[in-house]
Amino acid sequence: MNYDNTNIHEYVGNLHIHSRYSDGEGTVREIARTAGSLMLDFIILNDHSHMTQSVHLEDEGYYEGVMVLMGQEIGMRYHHYLAFDLPDLLRDQDLTPQSVIDLVNRKGGFGFIAHPFEKGMPFRENSIAYTWNDLSVTGYTGICIWNFSSRWKERVTGPLTGLFFLLFKTATLKGPSRQTLRFWDDQNARRKVPAVGGSDAHGTWFQWGPLRFKPLPYSYTLGSINVHLLMDKPLTGDFHGDRARIYGAIRQGRSFIANNRLAPARGFRFFFVPEKGTPVTMGEEVGFQRGIIRIQVPHRGEIRLLRDGAVINRWRGTRGSCHIREGGVYRVEVFRPLPLFGPRPWIFSNPIYLR
Secondary structure, three states: OOOOHHHOEEEEEEEEEOOOOOOOOOOHHHHHHHHHHOOOOEEEEEEEHHHOOOOOHHHOEEEOOEEEEEEEEEOOOOOOEEEEOOOOOOOOOOOOHHHHHHHHHHOOOEEEEOOOOOOOOHHHHOOOOOOOOOOOOOOOOEEEEEEHHHHHHOOOOOHHHHHHHHHOHHHHOOOOOHHHHHHHHHHHHHOOOOEEEEOOEOOOOEEEOOEEEOOOOHHHHOOOEEEEEEEOOOOOOOHHHHHHHHHHHHHHOOEEEEEOOOOOOOOOEEEEEEOOOOOEEOOOEEOOOOEEEEEEEEEEEEEEEEEOOEEEEEEEEEEEEEEEOOOEEEEEEEEEEEOOOEEEEEEEEOOEEEO
């Protein structure tokens, strides 16, 4: 890939969306129309496989410029797995988590562990959490490290806190949990493990006494935790070719995750320029040699460079650079300053692997 910014093609999408095919409120077309109003390039629906009779691949395609892809969320009480690029519906009854991962791989698909350490919402849901308990599994593609709905609802303990976190849902949203990031860093130390983020959007109604409203409509959640894909060639409008390119970028981790409600994140760049050879960027792995890491942010923020999960450098502003003299797994976190609320989690990159 050429890392001159003029030759990088960036596409923004939202993953982990639920429609009327499972427990969401909207139709595929309605959701696609909302995504278009938010200037998204693609969306991927992951309806619950135990609630539907089909993957509904017939609904895939371009909707007024927005590419719509149909995945699945496999799992019931525990071990939810976001599966992509599958030819048919996969149910997990009587299957172990490892068997689900293995079956997705055999069918030619790939998948991400979803909200592995979520805590649930105390108010109205009794803190029921759909966690991933078997951390010994192998063969999964990656981890969904940032789930909007999971992180938002876990702080709602009652009506007053619910009102507060609704009014200030952008400013108060937590980033990926420390437990999730530790687990992700630990897995990356062993092998390449890409990350994604998602909205877990349902667009459902909430009823409390005489009150009935949609606290988290698609028009909000689809513009929150987005995945930004970086490609060396543009999408062409050919559905099958573009589908393969999008899935390839997600699978390889050529991407970063951002809360675009805080500020638009298009234009974030993070790459390594070795003393000899070709620059590398997020999701790529090369043998270590000395060089320089360069970071570019579209708006001012607190930029943190991490190696093997530990912060090794910080900058304030829109740029950072650092001479690299030892191997490791390097990634970037960016926090956006907000008046009264302080630095808020904004951008989380996929790693560059130098080892």
